[in-house]
Amino acid sequence: MERALQVLVGMDKLARNNPEKVIDLLSERLTFERAGVKLYDAIIAKLVTSNEPEVHRTLRAMHEHRNHEKEHEEWLEQQIRALGGDAHTETDLARLATTESMGIEAVVLDGDNDPVHLFHALLAAELADNAGWDLLVALADEAGDRAAKKEFKKRLHEEEEHLIFVRRALASLAKADVLGEELEMPVRP
Ligand SMILES: [Fe+2]
Numbered sequence: 142m143e144r145a146l147q148v149l150v151g152m153d154k155l156a157r158n159n160p161e162k163v164i165d166l167l168s169e170r171l172t173f174e175r176a177g178v179k180l181y182d183a184i185i186a187k188l189v190t191s192n193e194p195e196v197h198r199t200l201r202a203m204h205e206h207r208n209h210e211k212e213h214e215e216w217l218e219q220q221i222r223a224l225g226g227d228a229h230t231e232t233d234l235a236r237l238a239t240t241e242s243m244g245i246e247a248v249v250l251d252g253d254n255d256p257v258h259l260f261h262a263l264l265a266a267e268l269a270d271n272a273g274w275d276l277l278v279a280l281a282d283e284a285g286d287r288a289a290k291k292e293f294k295k296r297l298h299e300e301e302e303h304l305i306f307v308r309r310a311l312a313s314l315a316k317a318d319v320l321g322e323e324l325e326m327p328v329r330p
């Protein structure tokens with residue numbers, strides 16, 4: 142029921158001028174979020190095999206963040222359909238997102254199991270993820286589309302949590318590697 146309501150929120154003001162471009166932007170987000178779910182799944186599968194117990198402490202938050210990305214993916218699919226778009230058409234910006242993600246996927250989806258590399262790559266993804274939602278919030282704000290802005294902002298807040306967490310995880314690993322400190326991985330953002 143709640144999902145149907147979300148669709149009805151619409152993006153009337155945001156999409157009034159150029160719905161195609163709004164669909165293009167949402168398709169970029171969708172492509173990114175789909176890739177994000179894949180990244181989290183692959184990283185979680187690798188972290189599970191780590192013999193460093195501190196690394197395992199991150200798993201709960203990592204699962205939670207993975208589920209946020211999945212919700213973002215599904216929500217975006219609904220919004221694109223509600224605007225008359227096709228959630229499986231590769232738009233210009235969706236193609237761009239795919240190309241941009243290639244380096245990150247090459248690190249995470251290949252045989253690299255080093256947590257430093259995995260969190261380093263994830264940090265690059267989350268920085269772009271945050272910027273993507275931030276842009277949507279700014280556009281909805283400019284268009285005076287309060288309903289769309291509220292929905293974008295909700296997801297931006299989740300992305301901010303992801304970013305804080307990945308930053309802290311990478312900092313912990315770097316402090317251990319570079320400064321010789323005892324490894325203490327974050328549990329929550
Ligand atoms: Fe995301």
Ligand SMILES: [Fe+2]
Pocket residue numbers: 177210267270299300303
């Ligand atoms: Fe994220």
